[in-house]
Structures are given as C-alpha cells and as structure tokens.
Amino acid sequence: MRLGAIEAGGTKFVCAVGNEHGHVEEKASFPTTNPEETLQLVLSFFQDKRIKALGIGAFGPVDVKADSPTYGTIGNTPKLQWKDYALLAVLKEKLGVPVKLDTDVNAAALGEYMHGAAKHAGSCLYMTVGTGIGAGAIVNGETVQGYSHPEMGHLLIRRHPNDAYPGKCPYHSDCLEGLAAGPAIEARWGEQAQKLYQQEEVWRMEAHYLAQAIMTYTLVLSPEKIIMGGGVMKKEGLHNMVQQELENLMQHYVPLPDNYLAAPGLADNAGIVGALMLAKDAH
Template identity: 35%
Template sequence: MSGKQRFAGVELGGTKCIALLVEGNAILDQVSVPTTSPRETLPGVNQHLTRWQAEGGFAALGIASFGPLQLNPARPDFGRMLSTPKYGWSGADVAGTLTEGLTCPWNIDTDVNGAALAEYLWGAGAGCDSLCYITIGTGIGGGLLLHGRPIHGAMHPEIGHIRTRRMPGDTFGGICPFHGDCIEGLISGPALAARFGAPAETVPDTHPTWPDVAADIAELAGTILLTTSAQRILFGGSVSAYRPFLLPMVRTRLVEQLSSYLPFLNAASAEDIIRLPALGTEAGPRGAIALARGALGA
C-alpha cells in the first residue's frame, strides 16, 4: 500500500469490529470493539471515525461488513443489512450510521469481497484474473473477483448458502435457520460444534468426522470451479488456519472427483488452486482499506 494519503477502513465482523486509520503502509491508529447490537456497535465506531476526521482527516472510508448487504446504490435500503441469522442486525443501517457526519467519499462491500480484494492486490491472489475467497468461521462467506473487481449483480455472492452433495452415511441435518444443510449449516464454527457435540477447537485431528468435513469443503470447491472457473480459491478463517490437514484432504478429494472432466485440474495444479490466504487475519482490515482506495479510484 504505497502513497501518503490517509484512508480509514472498517471491518465489521460477526464477533468484533476493527476500525483503522492508515497513511501509506503505516497504521496510525486502530480500535477494536465487540459486535453486539447495531445501536451499540455502529455509533461507537462512528465516534472514532469522526475523531480521526477532526484530527487530520482521511481521503476516503472503506466498509467491509458481514452480510448479506444491499449493495445496489439505486435501492432505498442501500448500505443496510438484509435478512441475516445474526440476531438484531436485519435491516441495520450499516453505511448510514458509520458515515454519519463524515464528509469524505466512502465505499461499502462484503467483508469477504474486501478480503478477496486485499489478497488480489497484496497477497495470495496476486497475478490471478479471477479469485474466490472463502472464510470458514462463525458463518461461511464467499467473495468473488473477476478482472480484479468484486462481483455484484442482483445482490452479491452468497456462497455460504449453496447446497452441496453429501457424503454417503452423513446424516447431520445442518443448523442454518434458512436452509438447514447448506454449506454454512454444515461447516461453520457453530455447525461444527453441533456436529461434533463439542467446540471444534477441542476435537482431535483424528476424529472420524473430519473426513466428512473435508468432503463438504471439496464439494464447495468443486462447485466454485465448475461455476466460476476461478483460478484460485483461498480458504481463510479459523478452521482452515488451525486444521492444516484439511486442505490436503480437500485437494485429494477434489482431484478424484473432477480431474477426469476439468483438463486443468491435477494433483500439482490443485496445490496452486486451493490455498490459504497470504495475509491471514490482516486480509479483512486491509480489504476495508482497499475499498477506501477504490472510492477514490486509487
């Protein structure tokens, strides 16, 4: 991130919200607040943004938020949260509250589109024309870039609610309140806790259910390859980061399923296609800054 302009970014996650002020590559200030209710979280973050504006200002603000979001500027609910499983957040005026009193340009997108953009610019997506970023955490989010631009249309990608083929004998019903056994209902953090009967971080790597989880992730990766032809799929979030045995299992199963049909897919190419993000936990905050830069065309 070169240049000496100041930018502000907000990464609104399901459990915490990070706001940062940067100048070039330097972080001048950063705050983290719990994501509780919209009435508590959003005005609290706005106070920090307002202070930064008064203390020297910033050229633009980027907002990378969990979703689903209304991202069509022509809609009256632009910048608001749509129907979400997170209690109390449906209809929350995310952009309106965060930008209240600010005079700079701003940009809003999903947190995963922001993370995908950060990885494309500065991380594991460098050199790719198309990229998908998946985070496995409290929920399942998917960001998709084409020619370096986040995909929008009728809405934004809702990859976490795709239904995938199940492993024979896997009878777990899923926990998504909307779709039951969509991929979020199967492999998100709360879903894994329900599936294992214990928090996932306490479950040993040798547990016999992990291959079913890897199979579900492989089905998701295959669906993405078949529908988007993404050159790279990055799996972020706590599950991917702290269970390093999962992605090799995913690659193996993906090649077994699709290499006879997809000419570009083999054991070697799968290593390059299915990867961890390079930026780690910085992808989200950097994504917010990338969105801020985009508000200026930078």
C-alpha cells in the same frame, strides 16, 4: 493518504487506519452489540484520525448496489437489531467522508487479490469457513455482484454417507453452512473444532463437504486462485485434504492449476486490507 477501514462482522467490528498501499497503521476491535452502541465505539475510534475516505466490508445480507436508494443498508439478518439499519448512510453522515461498501467476504477477496495470496492471479475466490461460511470472488478486477451479492455458503451439497447430523442452517438445514461451518462441527461431534484436531474422521468429513463447494465454484467461475480462510481452516493439513478430495471429485475433468488452494497471504487482515482498497476507490 490516510484511509479508514471497517470489517463489520456479526461478532465484532474491526476498525483500522491505513493507506492506499494496504498498509495498516492502527487497528482496534469492538463487540457487535446493537447499532447505537457499536457505532458509538466506531465513531470514537475514527475521531481525529483525519481519514480521507472509508471502506466497509459488512456482514449480510446487505445492499451492495451503489445506485440503490438503500445502498449500504443491512437486510434480513438474524441479528434483528441490525435489520434495515442504514450502516453506510450513518457513517457517511457522521464522518463526512466518501464511503464505499461491499460484503465482508468480497472485501477479503479484494484484499487477497491486491496484496495477498492472489496478487499475481487474474481472478480469485476467497472463502471463509468459521462461524458461518461465505465466499467472495474477483473477476476482471471487480467483485462479483448481480441484483444482490452471492451467498455461496448456502449451496446444497451431497451428504457424507456416514453423516446423520440434520444440519444447523435455520433456512436450509443441510446446506454447506449447515453441515460444515464451525457450529455444525461442534453440534455434530460435541466439541469445538479446535478440540477435535486429532480426530481424522472429523476432518475427512469436513474436506468432503468443502471440496464439493470448491468444485462448484470452480466449474461456475473458474477462478485462477482460491483462498480458504476462517477459524475452521486453521486446522493444520486441512487445505491439503480439501485439495485431495477436490481432485477425486473432479476426476481430471477440469485440470487444476498448481497450488490452486491457498491459505490467506494476509492472515487475519484480508478483510481490513480489502476495506482499505474500497476506501481508496471511494476517494
């Protein structure tokens, strides 16, 4: 069965065609500009692909409630041209196929749960650390949703004692994303993260912040596996540093499973594979 998938990010839209087993046959990406320009490229990609359904993992805030009259509509995003844009409705009308949408991180969590590093786990959490920070969780085979979707990148955390940086988040200043996402690293240290790989203090501080978030996720959701992806997590050894810091914070209060933290098993395809699984559900 030919299925379509979109990973709709704030920087780029990744479009793919694949099947219900998570196999990606063809993929392309386009810059996220304004909705009209971006969707024209997306629709051109899917033209004549003969897909049976479409799955979307979208940047947020986005309405993820399937019974809502504004299901699939982008919310109060800083990308002002996309605010209140009915992404799902437009694509459903133009492509004439069933469409299912969730957040980009929930889609990535679903991809890793079905076909990646968490495929043998009963529950999992996927966390991305890059331009922003977000996380999605799978419990009982379903992505976690409430009246909206979780925003786990904006936890309030304790400051590192040596950190004088005020924080980057325009809403909360020194929340997790404001202190530990890629732009915060660059603003604090004066270089992009990949140019700081040899500076131990940078990554000890980063692990300090990420481990606090992981501790909170663990205490609240108790997932069997946590996958950490995104550009910042490509720093070699950072997963182990976060694991060590997490163990120090936990103080054995909650025993942690072996190999609790993992890199994505699907590499950069977690979101696309998850979107294929959403398409499978839509069909």
